[in-house]
Amino acid sequence: MPNQFELLFSPLQIRNKTVKNRIVSTAHVTVFTEDGMPAERERRYYIEKAKGGAGMLIGFGSASVHPTSPALDWRVVEMFDDRVIPYLQRFSESLHEYGALVLAQITHRGRRGHSNLSWQRLLGPSRVKEPNHREVPGVLKREDIDVIIQAFADAAVRVKKGGFDGVELSAAHCHLIDQFWGPHINFRNDEFGGDLEHRMRFGFAVIERVREAVGDEFIVGIRITGDDFVEGGLNNDIMCEIAQRISAHGMIDYFNVIGGSGETLPAEAACVPSMNFPLACFSYLSGRIREVVREPVIAVGRINDPVVAERVLQEGQGDLVAMTRALIADPYLPLKAREGRLDEIRQCMGYNEGCIDRQYRGIPIGCVQNPVIGYEAEWSDLPKATKIKKVVVVGGGPAGMEAARVARLRGHHVVLYEKSDCLGGQLNIAKLAPKRTDFDGVARWLEIQLRKQGVEICLGVPANVEMILARKPDAVVVATGAVPLVPPIPGLAECPYAISAWDVLLGKTPPGKRVLVIDDQGGMESTGAAEFLLDDNREVEIITPHYSVGEDLGPTNKPPVYTRLNAKGARMLATWELRAVENGTVRLRNYYGGNEAERTGVDVLVYSYGGCSVDDLATALEGKVPELYNVGDSFAPRSLHHAVIEAHKYARQI
Amino acid sequence: MKLAVCVKEVLDSRLPLQVVPQTGEVTHLASARVTLINPSDRAALEVALMLKDQNPDSRVEVFSVCAAGEDNALYFALARGADSVERLAPDRHLAGPPYTALLLASRFANEKFDLICCGDETLDNSSAMVGPLIAELLDYPQLTGVTKVRECSCGKLLAERSLDRGHRELIEMELPGVVTFKIEAAEPRYVSVRRLEQARRREIAVRQLDIVPSKSRLPRWPDAEKKVPPRARVKRKFTPDSNLPPAERVKMIMAGGVAPQQSSQNSAILEGDSEYLSEQLFRFLRHHEFI
Numbered sequence: 001m002p003n004q005f006e007l008l009f010s011p012l013q014i015r016n017k018t019v020k021n022r023i024v025s026t027a028h029v030t031v032f033t034e035d036g037m038p039a040e041r042e043r044r045y046y047i048e049k050a051k052g053g054a055g056m057l058i059g060f061g062s063a064s065v066h067p068t069s070p071a072l073d074w075r076v077v078e079m080f081d082d083r084v085i086p087y088l089q090r091f092s093e094s095l096h097e098y099g100a101l102v103l104a105q106i107t108h109r110g111r112r113g114h115s116n117l118s119w120q121r122l123l124g125p126s127r128v129k130e131p132n133h134r135e136v137p138g139v140l141k142r143e144d145i146d147v148i149i150q151a152f153a154d155a156a157v158r159v160k161k162g163g164f165d166g167v168e169l170s171a172a173h174c175h176l177i178d179q180f181w182g183p184h185i186n187f188r189n190d191e192f193g194g195d196l197e198h199r200m201r202f203g204f205a206v207i208e209r210v211r212e213a214v215g216d217e218f219i220v221g222i223r224i225t226g227d228d229f230v231e232g233g234l235n236n237d238i239m240c241e242i243a244q245r246i247s248a249h250g251m252i253d254y255f256n257v258i259g260g261s262g263e264t265l266p267a268e269a270a271c272v273p274s275m276n277f278p279l280a281c282f283s284y285l286s287g288r289i290r291e292v293v294r295e296p297v298i299a300v301g302r303i304n305d306p307v308v309a310e311r312v313l314q315e316g317q318g319d320l321v322a323m324t325r326a327l328i329a330d331p332y333l334p335l336k337a338r339e340g341r342l343d344e345i346r347q348c349m350g351y352n353e354g355c356i357d358r359q360y361r362g363i364p365i366g367c368v369q370n371p372v373i374g375y376e377a378e379w380s381d382l383p384k385a386t387k388i389k390k391v392v393v394v395g396g397g398p399a400g401m402e403a404a405r406v407a408r409l410r411g412h413h414v415v416l417y418e419k420s421d422c423l424g425g426q427l428n429i430a431k432l433a434p435k436r437t438d439f440d441g442v443a444r445w446l447e448i449q450l451r452k453q454g455v456e457i458c459l460g461v462p463a464n465v466e467m468i469l470a471r472k473p474d475a476v477v478v479a480t481g482a483v484p485l486v487p488p489i490p491g492l493a494e495c496p497y498a499i500s501a502w503d504v505l506l507g508k509t510p511p512g513k514r515v516l517v518i519d520d521q522g523g524m525e526s527t528g529a530a531e532f533l534l535d536d537n538r539e540v541e542i543i544t545p546h547y548s549v550g551e552d553l554g555p556t557n558k559p560p561v562y563t564r565l566n567a568k569g570a571r572m573l574a575t576w577e578l579r580a581v582e583n584g585t586v587r588l589r590n591y592y593g594g595n596e597a598e599r600t601g602v603d604v605l606v607y608s609y610g611g612c613s614v615d616d617l618a619t620a621l622e623g624k625v626p627e628l629y630n631v632g633d634s635f636a637p638r639s640l641h642h643a644v645i646e647a648h649k650y651a652r653q654i
Numbered sequence: 655m656k657l658a659v660c661v662k663e664v665l666d667s668r669l670p671l672q673v674v675p676q677t678g679e680v681t682h683l684a685s686a687r688v689t690l691i692n693p694s695d696r697a698a699l700e701v702a703l704m705l706k707d708q709n710p711d712s713r714v715e716v717f718s719v720c721a722a723g724e725d726n727a728l729y730f731a732l733a734r735g736a737d738s739v740e741r742l743a744p745d746r747h748l749a750g751p752p753y754t755a756l757l758l759a760s761r762f763a764n765e766k767f768d769l770i771c772c773g774d775e776t777l778d779n780s781s782a783m784v785g786p787l788i789a790e791l792l793d794y795p796q797l798t799g800v801t802k803v804r805e806c807s808c809g810k811l812l813a814e815r816s817l818d819r820g821h822r823e824l825i826e827m828e829l830p831g832v833v834t835f836k837i838e839a840a841e842p843r844y845v846s847v848r849r850l851e852q853a854r855r856r857e858i859a860v861r862q863l864d865i866v867p868s869k870s871r872l873p874r875w876p877d878a879e880k881k882v883p884p885r886a887r888v889k890r891k892f893t894p895d896s897n898l899p900p901a902e903r904v905k906m907i908m909a910g911g912v913a914p915q916q917s918s919q920n921s922a923i924l925e926g927d928s929e930y931l932s933e934q935l936f937r938f939l940r941h942h943e944f945i
Contacts, residue, residue: 010883227896229904235896259907270904278910284891291888316886339667560908567905 027105036078044376050098053334070113088162110176111137166219173262226285228261247293269559275350276560283317306337349438357554389474397425399632400479406651419462433528475627482611482633491581501529512603526608545577611637694773700840733853755787785834
């Protein structure tokens with residue numbers, strides 16, 4: 001099919017510039033900055049995207065126009081200081097080399113954040129606290145508003161001096177501009193409050209001052225929400241009206257339309273839809289906006305694949321597609337799609353724990369599938385090995401497969417043993433939980449690459465020491481994974497109705513209506529198993545010693561999981577731990593108070609304490625092979641992200 | 655029967671490629687230039703050879719428009735059993751599918767072929783233009799995207815074409831005509847190293863055609879950078895009512911735009927044999943425009 005991606009790879013005119021294709025990486029915080037400046041790590045991260053062929057790169061999520069914007073929690077770019085200009089120049093020069101349009105986002109976050117890092121009080125249109133951060137802002141005075149409007153213009157000029165093609169104003173995620181728009185936030189009775197026309201006055205003042213400052217030969221775009229999913233907030237009807245007025249005003253060159261808002265936890269989770277949402281779930285919002293505006297519109301939200309992207313464009317839901325996380329999972333997606341190498345594209349599965357959920361915690365982003373993210377300077381090249389070696393990898397989970405892939409790419413001869421009859425390891429269990437099927441893509445991609453590159457794969461073969469030594473390997477990578485941990489709690493190991501969360505997903509649950517789930521692991525294990533059993537029409541109560549069930553779930557995963565657990569009727573009890581298991585009775589103890597309680601008539605007890613390393617092979621091989629690496633869960637049971645990074649790191653050393 | 659096959663040498667895309675930014679030319683990353691016969695041309699050649707196998711009086715002649723040293727595809731054809739191969743030397747200053755088609759059509763105008771076989775698109779440009787242009791220039795009938803030749807006799811060709819979304823079409827064409835084949839039309843036959851070596855030792859005939867393409871005869875080779883498709887029309891998608899509570903709106907989107915109670919009302923369970931079930935499934939998908 002010569003024109004499979006007819007629209008995706010067609011150019012588009014935006015003001016005086018032409019974007020070479022419709023693929024956009026939207027602005028997002030990376031937490032890579034150094035002292036508020038987009039230094040080398042940020043630049044290298046973006047260079048990969050530009051090399052990969054994306055048409056438009058919007059850098060620096062939530063870059064601050066003014067020191068009063070709470071920004072230290074995510075270490076965003078400080079666009080209010082002239083010292084940023086040389087960094088911007090170096091950044092834009094590097095990306096322009098590959099033909100990408102380069103823009104930067106600027107914003108004032110208003111009341112969205114905490115003042116406990118900068119010790120500057122938050123500012124908002126009115127004294128209404130944001131439910132998410134729960135801090136009451138001070139009210140912006142008339143003269144402060146003027147200062148901030150000018151700060152926007154000054155920041156835009158810095159972006160222009162930095163050699164960028166344009167600037168994007170953020171009026172999404174409930175930042176200052178859309179805080180003014182919000183009828184539930186803005187209760188001012190001066191010219192900036194009241195009806196929609198007055199509430200939009202601040203935003204228009206910013207747009208006008210920025211346009212005046214940067215002139216006609218510069219793109220000025222705006223990021224808005226299509227529906228903020230907040231009670232009494234900016235729903236789709238209001239947002240269509242707002243977009244129409246901005247379009248009629250005629251100074252904005254494109255609309256970048258997200259779903260959700262940063263205001264509440266469920267709305268914040270919708271902003272960067274995880275695998276709990278369908279693909280291209282918010283394209284209807286950009287489609288709605290596109291019906292009422294003349295300017296190009298960017299469709300956003302889980303567009304993880306060029307085929308989906310092309311369909312969004314063909315159905316007119318956008319003129320451009322935001323594939324931000326898709327480009328994190330595989331910066332070379334555009335090139336590969338254009339060359340028809342679709343099965344080589346590492347597809348974003350929307351897990352979010354590696355990227356956005358790390359950012360919301362203020363730690364640098366990565367990708368659970370792509371270990372290079374954040375380490376481009378060290379890892380973007382994969383040099384061939386100086387000496388070709390015979391490498392044996394034991395274990396076909398993500399760690400084993402990633403190790404085999406990297407070792408093979410470096411030129412080694414690799415053989416991989418997997419004791420079960422398919423590759424994937426724990427991914428094959430994780431994908432069985434409700435709304436977790438996308439985990440399958442991780443194993444599928446790795447398997448395709450291994451087969452393409454000619455790794456010898458032995459399925460159904462439990463490797464042992466003799467067998468491995470008979471191969472006379474130069475290096476052995478042990479990635480034998482883990483099994484569910486059974487802690488020494490009286491009665492648990494012998495309990496006939498106790499079952500691990502893993503076995504629940506594998507369909508081994510004993511019959512019985514009343515289910516008690518002990519969530520100690522804090523991740524998706526227990527909530528996934530609970531949901532699995534709720535779907536099986538069982539009564540489920542989840543008990544955890546932590547402050548909340550699924551304590552470690554990231555901010556974009558927890559709300560959808562809670563939404564579904566609530567809808568399916570799960571009961572939850574926090575701060576209680578499992579004490580003992582007796583016949584039909586489960587004893588609990590309060591983690592803090594030490595007082596005890598019990599549950600009687602329990603038919604099924606599901607426990608989730610994480611994994612326990614299977615490392616006998618690694619121990620047995622010690623001293624018997626020239627190079628031995630123990631990676632992933634068999635070294636220490638952790639997450640997929642750890643497994644992939646660790647395997648990648650050691651496979652580079654072989 | 656006289657069969658002409660048009661082939662092209664392309665870069666082996668299994669090795670790392672790069673685009674030279676200044677010229678837009680695609681080259682291998684390393685200095686070595688590894689080429690192969692364009693895969694769908696290879697299928698076209700194989701179909702021609704199979705037709706010759708069925709009818710031993712036939713003659714398969716293979717043509718390629720290329721500069722000297724880019725004739726790998728012609729050696730490939732010789733090794734597989736082409737009766738003759740010929741290189742048409744192009745003017746250095748002219749390039750692009752319309753010019754290639756013009757050269758080939760001029761060559762075929764002098765000598766009548768019953769069937770002209772081409773690949774449906776090349777690995778490099780994928781313009782899929784050369785075959786159809788030859789047919790237009792010669793005023794021959796044409797079939798594009800053929801996946802299987804059912805029968806070829808009595809001046810007629812019966813073939814299957816692949817259409818969009820997995821549909822197939824069975825179609826008959828009068829000869830002489832032009833057919834472009836998809837890769838799946840035929841698996842290439844095995845050839846021994848000895849035959850390859852023998853082919854390599856042979857001389858390849860070169861023909862220089864002095865043709866100046868007139869602007870009126872040829873369509874312009876479209877400049878990809880300037881081709882902006884029209885603005886796509888917005889297809890109305892399911893949008894939750896703004897008056898519903900936000901949690902309900904999010905739930906609807908998470909459920910894929912379908913409210914749970916609606917889906918249970920609309921769903922139906924079908925029973926029957928596999929033929930009946932697949933027919934019903936096909937109708938359902940068709941009805942809802944999935945295919």
